[in-house]
Amino acid sequence: MIIDTTEVRAINSFSRLESLKEVYGLIRLLVPIFTPIFGITIGILIIVWLERKLSAGVQQRIGPEYAGPFGILQALADGTKLLFKEDLLPSRGDIRLFSIGPSIAVISILLSYSVIPFSYRLVLADLSIGVFLWISISSIAPFALLMSGYGSNNKYSFLGGLRAAAQSISYEIPLTPCVLSISLLSNSSSTVDIVEAQSKYGFWGWNLWRQPIGFTVFLISSLAECERLPFDLPEAEEELVAGYQTEYSGIKFGLFYVASYLNLLVSSLFVTVLYLGGWNLPISFILIPDFVGINELGGVFETTIGICITLAKAYLFLFISITTRWTLPRMRMDQLLNLGWKFLLPISLGNLLLTTSSQLLSL
Structure with missing residues (x-):
């Protein structure tokens, strides 16, 4: 039997080519998944x-x-x-709720990053309901904290979980009319469309100037959602030891630690997207090509510039939240709820009514 070596080499080359295609397809699948995770970790x-x-x-x-x-x-x-470190479990607690609580808290916040545009070409999911997906996902995290507090079988943990749920509900409701007002101004709920709607006049086209009341309410509500001082009542050390984190140790406590900073970063990014023009420069985009030629460069350079601008604006909000932590004293629980229900909610609804009226008059 005579074997054609040329045919054998062709078959081997074809099989190697198919293997390379499979590896390349796997890399193309994994890179978009792990790149944001690596960036978020950094x-x-x-x-x-x-x-x-x-x-x-x-x-x-x-x-x-x-x-x-x-x-x-x-x-x-x-x-x-x-x-x-050793992972300790409460002897009389609900181990299932105690164990899955930190994971749900981290995963629910991580999903919010899928709709954040870091640049024009860098967004995992450009959804038509992007901002409302974030609001719906962010409402899951307090349930994880409530599960953790209940599963710990500790009165301080349970009180911390109840406080987290009450605080989230109180400040998520004023947050929603603010987002609705931005959607009305941009005629879209897509995060990419919202950023593009602010790109025409540079610094003066940002929603910060068109929605100053909404920006203030959103800023306060975001700090409350992140449980930052003066709104850190669910984990108040002086009253509740550490709140829902009291019985946690090791990697589970580390997950709560990561979740708090993930929530702070995602809130600062949404402040940037909704009110500070996202990846757009403060200078009008119409003037940039005449001096820099950014339109001609495009590609990687444009994406890199967009990421840097987005992160710079986000870290400005982070600076404000960090300095606020050492400036304002912690509020009482009744003051916290009164601020959300009796002050921020009527203001946010009035702002939404004004925005709707102005949009109807402009038609």
Whole structure:
């Protein structure tokens, strides 16, 4: 029997080509998934380092400086320590609720990043209901905290979970009319369309100027949703030890720690998208091609510039939230609920009514 070596080589080449295509397809599938996760992880490490350094500056102390240059690896060292610490379980608690609570909190917040446009060509899912998807997803996290507090079989944890649920409901309702007002102005609920609607006049085209009342309400409600001071009542150390986190240790406590910073970052990104023009420069986009030629460069350069602008605006909100932590005292629970229901909710509804009236008159 005579074997044609040319045919055998052709078959081998074809099989190698098919294998390469499969590997390439797998890489194309995994890269869009792991790239945002890697970027978000780096962002969280930077936020933790910034908060510690800014807090140290406000309190006139040094802050972390030994783990890596300028202490920038301190958050990574703390995470590694939590990863290897013993995971303790309450003997009389509901172990299933106790165990899945931190995971639900992290996953629900991570899903919100899918609709955030970091640049014109860099968004995982450009959905027509993008901002409302974020609102619906963000309402899941308090249930995870309530599950964790109930499953801990600890009175401080349970009170912390109840506070988290009450606080989320109280401040998510004023948040929604603010988002509705932005959707009316942009004639769309897509995050990409909202950013593009602010691109015409540069700095003066941002929704910050067209919705100053909504921006103020959104800013306060976002801090309350993130449970940042002065709204950190669900984990108040002086009253509830650590709230819903009291019985947690090891990696489960680390997940709560990550979830809080993930929520803070996603809130700052949505402030950027809804009110600060997203990836758009403060200078009018009409004037940029005459001086910089950004339209001709395009591609990777344009995407990189968009990411840098988006993150710079987001970190401005982070700076405000960090300095607020060491400026304002913690509120009482009745003051917290009164602010949400009796003050922010009527203002946000009135702002929505004014926005609707102005849009109807402009038709």
